[in-house]
Amino acid sequence: MADPRFLQRAPGRAAARARWAFLGALAVAGFCSLAAADPPLTGPSGSYIPRLGDIMEVTQLRHIKLWYAGADQNWPLAGYELNQIKDSFEDAMVLYPGLPASNMTTMAGPAAAIDAAIKAKDRDAFARAFNQMTAACNLCHQAQGYGSILIKVPNSSPFSDEQFPPKGGAKP
Numbered sequence: 285m286a287d288p289r290f291l292q293r294a295p296g297r298a299a300a301r302a303r304w305a306f307l308g309a310l311a312v313a314g315f316c317s318l319a320a321a322d323p324p325l326t327g328p329s330g331s332y333i334p335r336l337g338d339i340m341e342v343t344q345l346r347h348i349k350l351w352y353a354g355a356d357q358n359w360p361l362a363g364y365e366l367n368q369i370k371d372s373f374e375d376a377m378v379l380y381p382g383l384p385a386s387n388m389t390t391m392a393g394p395a396a397a398i399d400a401a402i403k404a405k406d407r408d409a410f411a412r413a414f415n416q417m418t419a420a421c422n423l424c425h426q427a428q429g430y431g432s433i434l435i436k437v438p439n440s441s442p443f444s445d446e447q448f449p450p451k452g453g454a455k456p
């Protein structure tokens with residue numbers, strides 16, 4: 285079993301976590317809930333609280349970037365995108381405590397497998413782990429009543445302004 289605390293990585297995140305925890309507490313106190321209708325999400329000081337759907341939308345884009353980084357063997361970029369995804373889920377867990385942690389932690393195994401594949405620079409293992417992560421995205425969507433949001437491995441990139449193969453070509 286992978287470490288369910290996979291979401292906690294950089295020590296520098298502690299301050300950010302504290303900030304989000306504060307905002308999360310406000311959210312719990314009644315500014316929003318998973319079931320609420322959609323007023324603008326702000327704290328008393330007007331600070332912005334991202335909606336869960338918006339956190340997810342960003343995650344979707346990074347899911348695509350992660351795929352192309354791995355497929356093109358740009359391992360530093362793949363590691364970066366994986367960490368971005370972890371950070372987004374960390375925020376989601378703090379801001380939306382109504383999300384079952386068990387569904388979040390189903391991401392832990394696939395994330396650890398992707399991390400290992402990146403470190404080993406193993407494209408096939410990366411592809412297998414990426415499929416597992418994608419399945420974990422959909423498991424939670426189904427469990428949360430959003431089964432119609434069906435994530436899959438991308439077959440084209442919308443990012444024409446970013447290069448995915450590493451400069452100078454892949455170095456296996």
Ligand code: HEC
Nearest residue numbers: 336337340341343344347383387388421424425428433435
């Ligand atoms: C722990 C549960 C959970 C996990 C894990 C999860 N999601 Fe979601 N996702 C949700 C919920 C709940 C919503 C609906 C949010 C809303 O709009 O209120 C959602 C919505 C979405 C949406 C729709 C956003 C939009 O505006 O169209 C996308 C895209 C998405 N998720 C992508 C992903 C991807 C990619 C992953 C995996 C890398 C993932 N999700 C993992 C719970 C989860």
